Amino acid sequence: MVTMTQAQRKAVLITGAAGGIGTATARQLDNLGFQIFAGVRKFSDGERLQREISAQITPVELDITDEASIIQAVETISEAVGEKGLYGLVNNAGMIVEGPIELVPIKEVRKQFDVNVIGHIAVTQVFLPLLRKAQGHIVNISAPTGQVAFPYLGVLSASKAALEFMTDALRSELRPFKISVSIVEPGAMRTEIFKKSAVSAQQFRQGLPGELLKLYAPALDAVAKASANQYMDSPDVVGTSIAHALISRHPKTRYLAGRGTGMISLLRLLPDRMRDGLLLRALGVATN
Numbered sequence: 001m002v003t004m005t006q007a008q009r010k011a012v013l014i015t016g017a018a019g020g021i022g023t024a025t026a027r028q029l030d031n032l033g034f035q036i037f038a039g040v041r042k043f044s045d046g047e048r049l050q051r052e053i054s055a056q057i058t059p060v061e062l063d064i065t066d067e068a069s070i071i072q073a074v075e076t077i078s079e080a081v082g083e084k085g086l087y088g089l090v091n092n093a094g095m096i097v098e099g100p101i102e103l104v105p106i107k108e109v110r111k112q113f114d115v116n117v118i119g120h121i122a123v124t125q126v127f128l129p130l131l132r133k134a135q136g137h138i139v140n141i142s143a144p145t146g147q148v149a150f151p152y153l154g155v156l157s158a159s160k161a162a163l164e165f166m167t168d169a170l171r172s173e174l175r176p177f178k179i180s181v182s183i184v185e186p187g188a189m190r191t192e193i194f195k196k197s198a199v200s201a202q203q204f205r206q207g208l209p210g211e212l213l214k215l216y217a218p219a220l221d222a223v224a225k226a227s228a229n230q231y232m233d234s235p236d237v238v239g240t241s242i243a244h245a246l247i248s249r250h251p252k253t254r255y256l257a258g259r260g261t262g263m264i265s266l267l268r269l270l271p272d273r274m275r276d277g278l279l280l281r282a283l284g285v286a287t288n
């Protein structure tokens with residue numbers, strides 16, 4: 001059997017690799033023979049990935065909102081890959097700030113944009129010299145909320161829409177360097193992201209006036225019920241699209257990964273008020 005040495009294996013950095021889609025992608029790309037740098041915030045998560053997936057995975061401590069952490073990561077990876085450069089950057093790290101816009105503290109809004117938008121720009125900027133060496137590939141993980149604003153996920157939607165526009169511009173800007181840029185929009189996936197956002201929303205709402213919370217209580221109950229009933233795919237589905245974006249000679253600009261994503265893109269074409277009504281009805285929110 002022919003095996004590739006570290007020097008021959010194409011290097012890919014996946015941010016937010018500690019769980020969900022990031023871990024699923026690390027597993028798939030490792031199986032395909034890539035050299036994986038797994039961005040994790042806790043080193044113990046990296047050790048777990050080595051145990052559970054492969055000892056060949058290299059964990060890299062990386063908080064994408066922390067400049068010093070990004071610089072340390074690029075130095076580590078640059079030293080490891082040398083002249084072959086970085087073949088792939090998967091900007092996957094992300095989080096959800098949920099709830100009606102009126103109820104989200106500005107601190108949380110900033111956090112949402114720091115992680116889902118600014119962090120990806122910061123990471124992309126510093127890794128571009130390494131990506132240029134390999135004529136590499138960038139894959140940004142967005143969401144259907146980047147195409148259609150979901151009520152009660154307005155802050156998340158705004159962040160993913162910003163990521164979509166950033167990605168579209170980057171694709172054109174990097175075309176002369178033969179660096180491909182793709183965006184992947186996963187449907188609902190079975191990961192911890194929703195649980196984390198619910199816990200965080202519960203915490204930040206504790207500081208809000210009861211009268212204000214009461215105004216939104218019926219809508220939030222309906223949304224919680226609708227969310228509990230939604231179908232969730234395995235995050236492996238997303239890993240497959242990411243692998244295609246990295247391997248194909250003609251990567252797509254946009255991948256819809258998972259059930260229902262095509263329908264959501266179609267909603268974009270509807271007149272605004274018709275789309276608003278359909279979304280509220282789907283969530284079971286009464287409007288009169």
Ligand SMILES: NC(=O)c1ccc[n+]([C@@H]2O[C@H](COP(=O)([O-])OP(=O)(O)OC[C@H]3O[C@@H](n4cnc5c(N)ncnc54)[C@H](OP(=O)(O)O)[C@@H]3O)[C@@H](O)[C@H]2O)c1
Pocket residue numbers: 015016017018019020021022040041042062063064065092093094095115119141142143144185186187188189190191192193196235
């Ligand atoms: N699950 C879905 O249904 C779905 C649908 C559409 C799009 N997406 C997108 O897919 C991506 C992955 O989400 P997931 O569902 O796999 O969620 P997840 O399991 O919660 O994974 C998110 C990862 O991002 C990491 N992360 C959060 N903040 C970070 C920061 N400041 N710096 C570095 N890493 C950070 C988390 O690290 P810790 O473990 O240390 O917190 C975690 O490893 C996100 O961009 C999300 O918006 C998910």
